[in-house]
Amino acid sequence: MGLLSKKDSKLILDPLADNNPITIQVLGICSALAITAQLKASVVMTVSVLFVLGVGNVVISLMRNIIPSKIRIIVQLVVVATLVIIVDQVLKAFSYELSKTLSVFVGLIITNCIIMGRFEAFALGNGPWKSFLDGIGNALGYGVILIIVGFFRELLGSGTLWGYKVLGDPIAKTGLYALGYENNGFMLLSPMALITVGIIIWIQRSRNKALIEEN
Amino acid sequence: MGLKNNLHQLKEKYKGTKMAPAFNAIHTFLYTPNETTHSGGHIRMADDLKRTMNTVIMAMVPCLIFGMFNAGYQHFNALGTPVDFLSMDAFLIGLKKILPLVIISYGVGLAVEFIFAMIKGHEVEEGYLVSGMLIPLIVPVDIPLWMLAVAVIFGVVIGKEVFGGTGMNILNPALTVRAFLFFAYPTWMSGDKVWVHGAVERANQMAAGQDVDAISGETILGSLAQNNAPGYDVADMFFGFIPGSVGETSTLLILLGGLFLIFTKIGSWRIMLSATLGALVMGLIFNGVVNAGWITESSKFYGLMSTEFWHHLIIGGFAFGVVFMATDPVTASQTNKGKWIYGFLIGFISILIRVFNPAYPEGVMLAILLMNVFAPTIDHYVLQGNIKRRMKRLKLKTA
Numbered sequence: 001m002g003l004l005s006k007k008d009s010k011l012i013l014d015p016l017a018d019n020n021p022i023t024i025q026v027l028g029i030c031s032a033l034a035i036t037a038q039l040k041a042s043v044v045m046t047v048s049v050l051f052v053l054g055v056g057n058v059v060i061s062l063m064r065n066i067i068p069s070k071i072r073i074i075v076q077l078v079v080v081a082t083l084v085i086i087v088d089q090v091l092k093a094f095s096y097e098l099s100k101t102l103s104v105f106v107g108l109i110i111t112n113c114i115i116m117g118r119f120e121a122f123a124l125g126n127g128p129w130k131s132f133l134d135g136i137g138n139a140l141g142y143g144v145i146l147i148i149v150g151f152f153r154e155l156l157g158s159g160t161l162w163g164y165k166v167l168g169d170p171i172a173k174t175g176l177y178a179l180g181y182e183n184n185g186f187m188l189l190s191p192m193a194l195i196t197v198g199i200i201i202w203i204q205r206s207r208n209k210a211l212i213e214e215n
Numbered sequence: 216m217g218l219k220n221n222l223h224q225l226k227e228k229y230k231g232t233k234m235a236p237a238f239n240a241i242h243t244f245l246y247t248p249n250e251t252t253h254s255g256g257h258i259r260m261a262d263d264l265k266r267t268m269n270t271v272i273m274a275m276v277p278c279l280i281f282g283m284f285n286a287g288y289q290h291f292n293a294l295g296t297p298v299d300f301l302s303m304d305a306f307l308i309g310l311k312k313i314l315p316l317v318i319i320s321y322g323v324g325l326a327v328e329f330i331f332a333m334i335k336g337h338e339v340e341e342g343y344l345v346s347g348m349l350i351p352l353i354v355p356v357d358i359p360l361w362m363l364a365v366a367v368i369f370g371v372v373i374g375k376e377v378f379g380g381t382g383m384n385i386l387n388p389a390l391t392v393r394a395f396l397f398f399a400y401p402t403w404m405s406g407d408k409v410w411v412h413g414a415v416e417r418a419n420q421m422a423a424g425q426d427v428d429a430i431s432g433e434t435i436l437g438s439l440a441q442n443n444a445p446g447y448d449v450a451d452m453f454f455g456f457i458p459g460s461v462g463e464t465s466t467l468l469i470l471l472g473g474l475f476l477i478f479t480k481i482g483s484w485r486i487m488l489s490a491t492l493g494a495l496v497m498g499l500i501f502n503g504v505v506n507a508g509w510i511t512e513s514s515k516f517y518g519l520m521s522t523e524f525w526h527h528l529i530i531g532g533f534a535f536g537v538v539f540m541a542t543d544p545v546t547a548s549q550t551n552k553g554k555w556i557y558g559f560l561i562g563f564i565s566i567l568i569r570v571f572n573p574a575y576p577e578g579v580m581l582a583i584l585l586m587n588v589f590a591p592t593i594d595h596y597v598l599q600g601n602i603k604r605r606m607k608r609l610k611l612k613t614a
Contacts, residue, residue, distance in 0.1 A: 180359055180361070181361075182359075182362070182400055182402075182403075184365075184399040184400070185398060185399050185400065185401060186395060186398040186399035187399070189398060195373060198377075202377065
């Protein structure tokens, strides 16, 4: 990457793998379990968080020297809430159906621990450009897991991807369904999302033993 | 001696390689191992893990054979051409349907165990021998084989191997398999079609416009949940001439298996007895509610609530679950007092779920899984209570 220095690209790439907010820090699990039954919802959630965290980190970073530290949490909340409301309104205006699927979980981005965590841990102590990269990186790391989980849950649970019936039609019995295949209803329930995240964590840690904690 | 010597040589040859656990497993399965532990204190007895597992399997074999006869018997009954229960016709139908279930269960499950043993470099443990036998006994006879295979992989990997294999699992692996099937493919695990061989096929033919009679095989719990009187008398329920999962219909044979387990000191009589008590207490409470007139006949719970309290013991999978699943020494409570609490709550919650969840009127699976999760907590408090009592006694003495 010619555009970014080595340090900067590390800010983006680290959260994607070895410091992933979901699989390593185990943050933001709630939304990861709730909205990943469809790939589309996962992608929209990723884009929303990308926007909120990218912009939010820059805003906090710009204000970092004038925020009194006693009320910094309140200031952070105001920033997140403003950004989330913008996302919510845009979704309602341009993609009403999807905003209904995501229901409260767009609003609950406010309480997503990843966002407050990055504000506290990074944006308060670094310049705007670095904070922006860090925000983008963490949002992408969150999104990668969301999209992987969403992919498997929609494919195995509903037999579709992005709403297209890739495995054939379950009612007309075409494609795989002609052979007796059936959708796995368990994949659509949240427990299976938890197990899917667990399997991702398992694979990640067995590939990189350094991530395994001592107990 | 030929095979034994060959195995010994193979074992030496593959020692230290990735394949070693696989050969060791075959060797141990066929012969008593020729090595002994050298360090630590030992209790020497003939009762190793393999023999324990085999005893449980022996206790289940009657249920399996009965299940084969029953599968054919129910099939012909539903078709309207009844045959004698102990006839070859009935047995062959059952054999044809149930043997593949057993083969898939053992084949897939042991394959997963072997793969994990090779990756992790530990020995293959015998724990799956019992699970592999339990699984075909607790599924409907017409379950598609690929579904069973997927569920077995899930059950063994997520239910057992992720926790560290035999002896470390929190949930009973066989019940994990059943719970997976239950939530993933509910159309194959509940309703009035799946319990009798051929009923699903017949329903599909009718849907396709062919001129055949529908056959159905409602389980007793199924009809009670819809406030219909079941068409079976108590003797049928007790001896097991009723539709249901493969091996759980005959309370008599389960009872014999249970006595055998108690006699060989492998199953815990405390759990079996307290679970039965728990179920009876819950049944009596519901009967009392009905007798007091708090529930009218129009209520959707009336059918199951007004069932005589002791009938709950002989219908559905209750007896099978309590005798063969709740007593699993790994997932049950370990302390004696804990076993009483654990068993009682299994019985109590089973009947509770049965009555209040009419969509899936079989509660014993969920009750056992729930209590599996709480078993360590129960043990913890039993131990703490004991420690506290002894501390008090110590203080009294020294004071």
